[in-house]
Amino acid sequence: MPAPSPRKSTIAVESAKMLIESKAILFTDGKPFIFTSGLASPVYTDMRKVIAYPRIRTRLVDFAIETIETEIGYEALDIIAGGETAGIPFAAWISDRMHLPMQYIRKKPKGFGRNARIEGEITEGAHALLVEDLATDGGSKVSFCNALREAGQRCEHTFVFFFYDIFPEARTMMAEIGVGMHYLVTWRDILAVARGSQYFEKSVLDEVEAFLDHPLAWSAAHGGVAELAAKA
Incomplete structure (x- = not known):
């Protein structure tokens, strides 16, 4: 596999700045966020906010393409x-920028018609890249990668724009199924950039660091x- 881009740290810093500016990164004002998993957190990542910022999303996709081509390959997918x-x-x-066909994967078969879990043209033996907005503990990535493989395609890499990178099992699960994890920015990158800005109180960021640790x-x-809870 090609080595990580020497620009990875620069990309991480610039990505962190854009996510903070677009308010895709939210810091609690005292009351913790409660995720669907039941996890309490002083921070929340809402990557869906990015779709409302064309200049930011274009730049993030620039970084994504650079990361994918450098870490995975130019003609590997x-x-x-x-x-x-x-x-x-x-x-x-x-997919539009790389001039490659696209599919999307349902969390479960839709239950009628073709009962398909994967929408789009399926090509036997094709190398598919799983793309998601973010990764927490990695459970959903395993499910999606397995769906691609069960359909007869290959899936050896996943790319996310934001990787929590605070739960060791995420990397472990990916390694166990032979899938490389590629990303732009992590919580540690966000915290470092936030500490260098004047937008957040030190006490808030200290609480975030306690959570990350x-x-x-x-x-x-x-x-x-x-x-x-363990995910199936």
Whole structure:
């Protein structure tokens, strides 16, 4: 596999700035966010906000293409596959820029008609890149990659714009199924940029760092779960 881009740190910093500016990154004003998993957090990532900022999303896609081509290869992919639902617009932008066909993957078969889980043309043996907006613990990525493989395609890489990178099992799960994780920015990058700005109180960022260091302990102490449920 090609080595990571030497520009990766620059891309991370610039991506962090854009996500903060577009308010895709939200910091609590005291009351923690509670995720669907039950995890309590002082921060929340809403990558869907990016679709409302054409200049920012264009630049993020520039960075995505550079990262994909450098870390995966220029002619290594045949299809771009977006995960339902948040990954679909991001996959569409990337497929358009890379001049590759696109699919999208349902979380489960729709239950009628063809009962399809993958929408779009399926090509036996094609190399598919799974694209999503973000990754937390990696569970949904495993499900989507398995769906692509069960359809007869290959899936050896996934790309996300934002990677939490605070749950070790995310990298472990990806490695176990032989899938490389590629991304633009992590929470540590966001925190570093936020500390260098004048927009956030130090006490808020200290609380964020405490969460990043021990997310499950922080969650349990603030009304959330103390462990994440295993995903099928």
